[in-house]
Amino acid sequence: xxxxxxxxxxxxxxxxxxxxxxxxxxxxxxxxxxxxxxxxxxxxxxxxxxxxxxxxxxxxxxxxxxxxxxxxxxxxxxxxxxxxxxxxxxxxxxxxxxxxxxxxxxxxxxxxxxxxxxxxxxxxxxxxxxxxxxxxxxxxxxxxxxxxxxxxxxxxxxxxxxxxxxxxxxxxxx
Numbered sequence: 001x002x003x004x005x006x007x008x009x010x011x012x013x014x015x016x017x018x019x020x021x022x023x024x025x026x027x028x029x030x031x032x033x034x035x036x037x038x039x040x041x042x043x044x045x046x047x048x049x050x051x052x053x054x055x056x057x058x059x060x061x062x063x064x065x066x067x068x069x070x071x072x073x074x075x076x077x078x079x080x081x082x083x084x085x086x087x088x089x090x091x092x093x094x095x096x097x098x099x100x101x102x103x104x105x106x107x108x109x110x111x112x113x114x115x116x117x118x119x120x121x122x123x124x125x126x127x128x129x130x131x132x133x134x135x136x137x138x139x140x141x142x143x144x145x146x147x148x149x150x151x152x153x154x155x156x157x158x159x160x161x162x163x164x165x166x167x168x169x170x171x172x173x174x
Contacts, residue, residue, distance in 0.1 A: 003062075003063060004063055004083045004084060004087060004132065005026060005046070005063065005083065007131075007132050007133075008026060008087070008132065009026065011128070011131040011132060013124070013127050013128050013131050014128040014129075014131045014132050016124075016128075017091065017124050017125060017127075017128035018087070018090055018091075018128070021094040021095070021114055021118065021121065022090035022091070022094045023049040023050055023051075023094065024047055024049060024055070024090050025047060025048055025049065025050070026046070026047045028047060028048025028049070028054070029044075029045040029046045029047055029048060029054065029055075030045055030048070030054070031045050031048075031054040031056075031070060032052055032072065033161055033162075033163075034161075034162040034163060035070065035159050035160060035161055035162055035168075036159075036160050036162050037058060037068075037157060037158065037159060037160070038158040038159075038160050038167065039156065039157070039158070041058055041059045041060075042057075042058070042059055042060055043056050043057075043058060043068075043159075044056060044057045051071070051072055052071070052072030053069060053070060053071040053072055054069070054070050055067055055068070055069055055079075055086070056068045056069075056070065056159075057083075058078075058157055063082060063083040063084070064081075064082040064083075065082065066078055066080070066081050066082070066149075066153070066157060067079055067080040067081070067082070067083065067085075067086045068154075068157050068159060069171070070159055070168060071097075071171065074161070074168050074169055075168055075169045075170070075171040076159040076168035076169070076170070076171060077150040077154055077170060077171035077172050078149050078150055078153055078154030078157045079096070079146060079149060079150060080146075080149060081149060081153065084134065085145070085149075087132065087134065088129075088134060088136055088137060088142065089142050089145075089146060091125050091128060091129050091134070091136055092125070092136050092137060092138070092139055092142040093107055093139055093142045093143060093146070094114070095107070095110040095111070095113075095114060096142075096143075096146060097171070098110055099143055099146075100172065102143045102144070102146065102147040102172075103143070104139055104140040104143065107139045107140075107143055108139070111139070146172075147172070150170075150171070150172040151172055151173070151174040152174075154170075154172075
């Protein structure tokens with residue numbers, strides 16, 4: 001199976017959507033702070049966003065590893081189990097960071113704001129998903145999975161600011 005990272009790099013339509021509104025850039029994998037996982041598992045930055053946040057693969061393996069997101073303000077959360085799940089989240093709910101309650105209503109309100117600025121958002125998303133060969137969940141499913149990953153599975157993925165030995169704040173609370 002081809003690497004999804006390679007596919008994103010090769011598929012211009014998908015890369016453009018993931019860059020915006022997804023705010024996901026494969027050329028920004030360096031985190032500005034020295035960090036590690038409390039468990040001692042491996043941590044590999046592989047992408048970032050426009051405001052200094054970083055996406056990390058956790059543990060050993062390939063693109064199926066859990067993905068932790070750390071923002072530039074000292075917050076972090078496990079957001080997906082594997083790159084495919086992350087890309088689906090970014091395609092369906094690119095405003096996920098603002099969905100603190102994980103509700104469909106909250107997401108639909110944010111979607112309306114995005115659609116005002118980008119009326120072709122859904123068509124662009126669908127073309128990006130097709131280019132990558134990905135089926136997409138609906139918003140409610142994507143948010144339910146994000147809640148599960150961030151608030152239940154994420155307990156085992158605590159990011160530590162290495163110089164001070166202090167944990168990052170949780171982006172989402174159970």
